[in-house]
Amino acid sequence: MPDQAEVSAGAFAGAAVEAARAEPGPMLPAPFVVTGKRQDTSDTWTLELRQRAGSPLELAPGQFTMLSAFGTGEVPISISGGGEGEEGTLVHTVRAVGLATQAICDAAVGEVLGVRGPFGRPWPVDQIEGADVLVVAGGIGLAPLRLAILALLARRERYGRLLLLYGGRSPEQLLYTSELEQWAARGLEVGVTVDSAGPEWLGHVGVVPQLVGRASFDPDGAVALLCGPEVMMRFTFSALAQAGVSSDRVYASMERNMQCGIGHCGHCQLGPTLVCRDGPVYSWSELEPWLAIREL
Ligand SMILES: Cc1cc2nc3c(=O)[nH]c(=O)nc-3n(C[C@H](O)[C@H](O)[C@H](O)COP(=O)(O)OP(=O)(O)OC[C@H]3O[C@@H](n4cnc5c(N)ncnc54)[C@H](O)[C@@H]3O)c2cc1C
Ligand code: FES
Numbered sequence: 223m224p225d226q227a228e229v230s231a232g233a234f235a236g237a238a239v240e241a242a243r244a245e246p247g248p249m250l251p252a253p254f255v256v257t258g259k260r261q262d263t264s265d266t267w268t269l270e271l272r273q274r275a276g277s278p279l280e281l282a283p284g285q286f287t288m289l290s291a292f293g294t295g296e297v298p299i300s301i302s303g304g305g306e307g308e309e310g311t312l313v314h315t316v317r318a319v320g321l322a323t324q325a326i327c328d329a330a331v332g333e334v335l336g337v338r339g340p341f342g343r344p345w346p347v348d349q350i351e352g353a354d355v356l357v358v359a360g361g362i363g364l365a366p367l368r369l370a371i372l373a374l375l376a377r378r379e380r381y382g383r384l385l386l387l388y389g390g391r392s393p394e395q396l397l398y399t400s401e402l403e404q405w406a407a408r409g410l411e412v413g414v415t416v417d418s419a420g421p422e423w424l425g426h427v428g429v430v431p432q433l434v435g436r437a438s439f440d441p442d443g444a445v446a447l448l449c450g451p452e453v454m455m456r457f458t459f460s461a462l463a464q465a466g467v468s469s470d471r472v473y474a475s476m477e478r479n480m481q482c483g484i485g486h487c488g489h490c491q492l493g494p495t496l497v498c499r500d501g502p503v504y505s506w507s508e509l510e511p512w513l514a515i516r517e518l
Contacts, residue, residue: 248484251290251336252276254312256329262315262397266362267327268302271312271335279312279337281305282344283369284475284503288483289314290336291325298480298498299326300366301340306376312337315365315397341483343503345370345447345473353471354382354439358458360389360430360450364397366475366502367449371405378409383439389415389430389454393423413437430454434461441466449475456513459506472506 246252258270273279281301290296303313318327329335347370355374359367374384386405390396393416406412413433415426426433430450444467448455455474462472478490478497485499493512495501 246276248338248341249482251288251296251338253334254337256331256333256335257311259329259331263395265319265327266315266317266397268313268315269326269329269335270303271314271337273310273312273337274334278309279305279340281312281340281369283347283373284345284366285340285342286366286483286502287312287314287337287339287341288480289316289322289326291322291329292334292336294325295322296336296338296481296483297322297326298341298477298483299323300475300502302365302368303372305369306373315362315368317362338483341498343501345373345475345503346445347373350445351377351380352382352443354385354444356385356387356434356437356439356444356446356462356467358387358430358434358446358448358450360454361391361395362397363448363450363454363475364388367447368398368401370447371410375405375408375410382444383411384409385411385413385437385439387413387415387430387433387437389417389433389450391417393419393425411437429457431457431461434458434465444471446472447474448472452476452513469507469510470505473503474506474509475502476504476509477502 253274254271256269257272260268262268281304286298286300288296289299299314299316302315304311316323316326318324357367402412415428415433446462448458459472476497478492480498481487481489483498485496490497
């Protein structure tokens, strides 16, 4: 027979389990099932995930989740689809560069992955109505911008010109190639460039910032959303500044090493901020002083 103390301890544990189930907290991964999978490039896959239980996550373009495959660790991955109109679905495009990302890319349909989040400050798509918007992406940087593009196109009439300037290392490394045409048909002016290509490539060869000089838009009030390697974003910002776009109207998504994703561990510090909590999207005027400091 359990004594009174054992009964109360059991009741307390039961209540704690119920409370954790009702309110799981930001450190507890939720199970998501892989419901679809597509290979985009030699090392990049897009996974469609479906939430197993609970109310659908509220996602905003530019946010990220902490995504995990059992036994390999957790990594920050931007949300590239899901949310509005596709409640309960989460889309991630992942480049296999190491243990965790390789395991995520290897996950088969039906497998369960862990998801925490969504976390982070989104792209300001609701605050830039009326503006010409330049979406500038390099490589896998198009993934964190995909949901922003879909949000802009869903309310196309609220914006001025919408331009996508996108660059990859080679034609084979470009993401979402079939969608680029669909987006163009819906009113996105798409400019694509590659660093190098064979004779079959009839498009532009060169780096992304060069596309800024060729684009036509009204610099007064234009807004730019940048995501890609930091060096690409720096040169793109210079080209935008030269064209007359002010630094408080340029936004960039930043990457730093992350562990907790919720502002507790300090791993993702950038200047006086934490990228997981205060970013990943910053205005360039916020970033400028910190980017001037060389990292050791
Ligand atoms: C906010 C945010 C959003 C991101 N969104 C995406 C996304 O949508 N798709 C995607 O494929 N990746 C994204 N990343 C990068 C992704 O988190 C890293 O590639 C991943 O953490 C690598 O983990 P790993 O265990 O597979 O590799 P590791 O074994 O940890 O590292 C393998 C290699 O990748 C490098 N690396 C590790 N972490 C990073 C990082 N954060 N940035 C750059 N290089 C890194 C290492 O130096 C090493 O060379 C994002 C990162 C952040 C911070
Ligand atoms: S990842 Fe821990 S504080 Fe940002």
